[in-house]
Amino acid sequence: MLIDKFFESGRQFLGCKYPIMCGAMTWVSDPKLVGAVGNAGGFGLLAGGNTPVDILEKQIIETGELTENLYGVNLITLAPVYKDQVKLVCRLECPLVVFAGGIPKKNEIQKAKETGINSSVSVGKSVYTGSTLAAAGPLSPASISNCTR
Numbered sequence: 001m002l003i004d005k006f007f008e009s010g011r012q013f014l015g016c017k018y019p020i021m022c023g024a025m026t027w028v029s030d031p032k033l034v035g036a037v038g039n040a041g042g043f044g045l046l047a048g049g050n051t052p053v054d055i056l057e058k059q060i061i062e063t064g065e066l067t068e069n070l071y072g073v074n075l076i077t078l079a080p081v082y083k084d085q086v087k088l089v090c091r092l093e094c095p096l097v098v099f100a101g102g103i104p105k106k107n108e109i110q111k112a113k114e115t116g117i118n119s120s121v122s123v124g125k126s127v128y129t130g131s132t133l134a135a136a137g138p139l140s141p142a143s144i145s146n147c148t149r
Helices: 002-014 031-039 053-066 082-091 106-114
Strands: 043-049 072-076 096-100 118-123 126-129
Touching: 031 043, 031 053, 043 053, 053 082, 072 082, 082 106, 096 106
Parallel strands: 043 072, 072 096, 096 118
Antiparallel strands: 118 126
């Protein structure tokens, strides 16, 4: 089927049956929703927002208990607890992290990549992903435009 050809790269990147991502919504994208989306074959994102690190850790662990499928964590680069959240997702080796709210520093993406985390950067209405992200050089809107989209 033609649609399968178009969806295959999304399936490969997200590691799910249906390449449909449930976006991170503050106060909505909690472990129960993210787990349910994963169990239904989609890909859910926990909303990191400005969640205190100890609570985000519990949410990540709870999500892992609710689904055996992959899921991700959305981190807002402008959040006061952002740097500690980056350390947390690296320590827990979350499968995918979406950086939003600004362009993360190159070393933050590299650290995530070193722990095996796939990364994605959301800039405006575009999301840039792929293995070229960590090698993009100093991250700016111009360098991100060279990443796979």
